Amino acid sequence: MEFRQLQYVLQIASERNFSRAAEKLHIAQPSLSQQLAKLEKELGVMLFQRNTSAVELTHAGVKFVEQAQTIINAVELLRQEMTDISELRSGRVVVGSMAITGAHLLPYVLPVFKSKYPSIEIALLEDSSLNLEKLTASGQSDLSLLSLPLEIPTLDYKVLGEERIDLAVPPEHRLAFRAETGTRTSIGELKNEAFIVLKEGQGFRKITMDLCRDAGFEPSVVFESNNMETVQSLVAAGMGVTLVPRFISRAPRSEFVPVYLPLAEPAPSRTLVIAYRKGRYLSKAAEAFIDTFQSMVADLARE
Numbered sequence: 001m002e003f004r005q006l007q008y009v010l011q012i013a014s015e016r017n018f019s020r021a022a023e024k025l026h027i028a029q030p031s032l033s034q035q036l037a038k039l040e041k042e043l044g045v046m047l048f049q050r051n052t053s054a055v056e057l058t059h060a061g062v063k064f065v066e067q068a069q070t071i072i073n074a075v076e077l078l079r080q081e082m083t084d085i086s087e088l089r090s091g092r093v094v095v096g097s098m099a100i101t102g103a104h105l106l107p108y109v110l111p112v113f114k115s116k117y118p119s120i121e122i123a124l125l126e127d128s129s130l131n132l133e134k135l136t137a138s139g140q141s142d143l144s145l146l147s148l149p150l151e152i153p154t155l156d157y158k159v160l161g162e163e164r165i166d167l168a169v170p171p172e173h174r175l176a177f178r179a180e181t182g183t184r185t186s187i188g189e190l191k192n193e194a195f196i197v198l199k200e201g202q203g204f205r206k207i208t209m210d211l212c213r214d215a216g217f218e219p220s221v222v223f224e225s226n227n228m229e230t231v232q233s234l235v236a237a238g239m240g241v242t243l244v245p246r247f248i249s250r251a252p253r254s255e256f257v258p259v260y261l262p263l264a265e266p267a268p269s270r271t272l273v274i275a276y277r278k279g280r281y282l283s284k285a286a287e288a289f290i291d292t293f294q295s296m297v298a299d300l301a302r303e
Contacts, residue, residue, distance in 0.1 A: 001039065001042060001043075003071075003072075003075070004035075005035055005036075005038075005039045006068040006071060006072055007025070007072065008021070008025065008032060008035055008036060008039075009036070009039070009047060009061075009064060009065060009068055010065060010068055010069060010072065011024055011025050012032070012036065012048065012055060013048075013057055013061070013065050016054050016055050016056070017054070017055060018032060018033060018055060036048070043060075043064075045058070045060040046058050046060065046061070047060060047061035047064055048061055077281045080281050080283055081281065083283075084283055084284045084285075091120050091121070091283050091284065091285030091286075092120070092121040092122075092123065092285070093120065093121070093122055093123070093142050093143065093283070093285050093286050093289050094123045094125065094140070094141045094142045094143075095122055095123065095124055095125070095141065095142065095143050095144070095145070095289065096124075096125040096126075096127065096132040096135055096136060096141040096143065096144030096145065096146075097124060097125070097126055097132070097144070097145045098126075098127075098128070098129055098132065098145060098146065098147075098202070098203065098204075099126045099127075099227070099228075100227070100228035100229065100248060101145060101147075101245065101247070101248075101272070102124070102126065102145060104247045104248055105145070105247060105293075105296075105297065105300075106124070108296050108300060109292060109293050109296045109297075110122065112292055112296060113288070113289060113292045113293075116288075116292065117285065117288055120285045120288070120289075122289070125140075125141050125144075128201040128202050128226070129146055129147070129201065129202055129203030129204075130151060130201045130203075131201065132144040132145075132146060132275075133146065133150060133151055133152045133155060133275065134152065136152075136155060136275055136276060136277060137152045137154050137155055137277055139277060139280070142276065142280075142282075142283070142286050143274050143275065143276050143286055143289065143290065144274070144275045144276075145160075145272065145273075145274060145293075146203060146272075146273055146274075146275045147163075147203050147204065147207070147270045147271060147272050147273065148270070148271040148273060150273075150275060154277060154278050155275045155276065155277060155278060156275070156276060156277070156278045157273035157274060157275040157276070158273060158274050158290055158294070159271060159272075159273050159294075160272040160273055160274060160293055160294055160297045161271075161272055161294070161297040161298055161301050162269045162270070162271055162272075162301070163245050163246055163247055163269055163270050163271075163272055163301070164245075164246040164262075164263075164267055164268075164269050165207070165211070165243050165244070165245060165246065165263060165267070165268045165269055165270060166243070166244055166245075166246055166249040166260045166261060166262060166263065167185055167187075167190070167241065167242075167243060167244075167260070167261040167262075167263055168232060168235045168241060168242050168243070168244050168249065168258035168259070168260055168261075169235065169241045169258060169259050169261060170235055170236060170237070170238040170239075170241075170258060170259070171236065171257075171258070171259055172238060173238075173241070173259065175189075175261060176259040176261075178261050179259050179260070179261055182262075184261070184262050184263060184264040184265065184267075185261050185262075185263055185264060186215070186263070186264040187211055187212060187214075187215040187263060187264075187268070188215040188216060188217070190212070190215075190217075190219075190241060191215075191216070191217040192220075193219075193220070193240065193241045194220055194221075194222040194239070194240035194241070195208070195212075195219040195220060195221050195222065195240055195241060195242060196221075196222060196223045196224070196225070196231050196234045196235055196239060196240040196241070196242045197209070197219070197221055197223075197224055197231065197242060198224065198225060198226065198228065198231060199224045199225065199226050202226070204228070204243075204245065204270070207243070207268075207270050208242070208243045211243065211268050222239065222240050223239060223240065228244070228248060231244075232244065232248075232257075232258055235258040236257055236258045242258075243263075243268075244260070245270060247300065272297065274290050274293060274294075
């Protein structure tokens with residue numbers, strides 16, 4: 001049994017089609033079929049049931065795929081660990097980020113990280129919170145910047161810090177004067193307000209909805225958007241109110257700016273985390289990125 005044969009079986013199992021599997025493996029389909037036949041003969045079992053419409057795993061095939069994946073993961077783990085030992089300051093980290101949160105935090109973190117580790121490449125993926133969890137759980141990203149709670153149980157995380165949540169209201173809103181007086185607002189006072197929130201799949205939408213429900217009411221949502229900047233612009237235009245993370249509320253803007261108000265104590269917050277797949281080996285480059293991120297978030301929170 002050869003290591004490449006394990007890879008071939010996993011690719012066929014993934015694609016459920018010999019032609020597509022051969023294309024992904026960059027080999028000819030007849031060669032792939034020959035290697036599979038050779039392996040099945042050696043094992044004395046059929047791994048796939050072939051028919052005109054699809055290729056399906058047999059019972060033996062299911063067991064084989066489970067063990068083959070474990071072996072390939074172990075080999076990849078060994079390769080990554082050895083690379084770290086021989087090339088301490090090189091590597092590549094794929095980082096997933098929520099678009100708006102990343103836009104307000106990454107400009108502080110990345111320059112510091114690149115100055116300390118200039119040879120380490122950082123690749124960024126932007127998506128919704130739930131999609132980022134899926135990308136991280138499937139191994140398509142090494143790390144993702146998210147907030148608790150996480151939906152996918154196969155993810156682990158390291159806490160970056162707590163971020164206060166503020167209220168955003170239009171400049172002419174009945175509560176806007178509190179920005180001058182410093183009076184805090186309770187979420188319960190917003191029961192009859194029109195809310196503008198992020199769309200489903202965005203982690204901060206769930207935080208907003210849960211905070212309102214905890215205060216005893218279901219928020220009346222009049223507009224939804226995938227973009228927090230759009231949400232804030234609609235608030236500034238007088239279309240409703242919303243909740244925003246403090247890193248975003250204190251960022252400078254030139255126009256369409258809502259009035260930001262602190263919420264009553266105990267003020268709500270969200271927990272920012274760097275998530276990764278449970279059991280996944282974190283390279284030295286990934287660990288260094290997490291350390292840098294934790295340090296920078298701590299500094300920003302103190303400002």
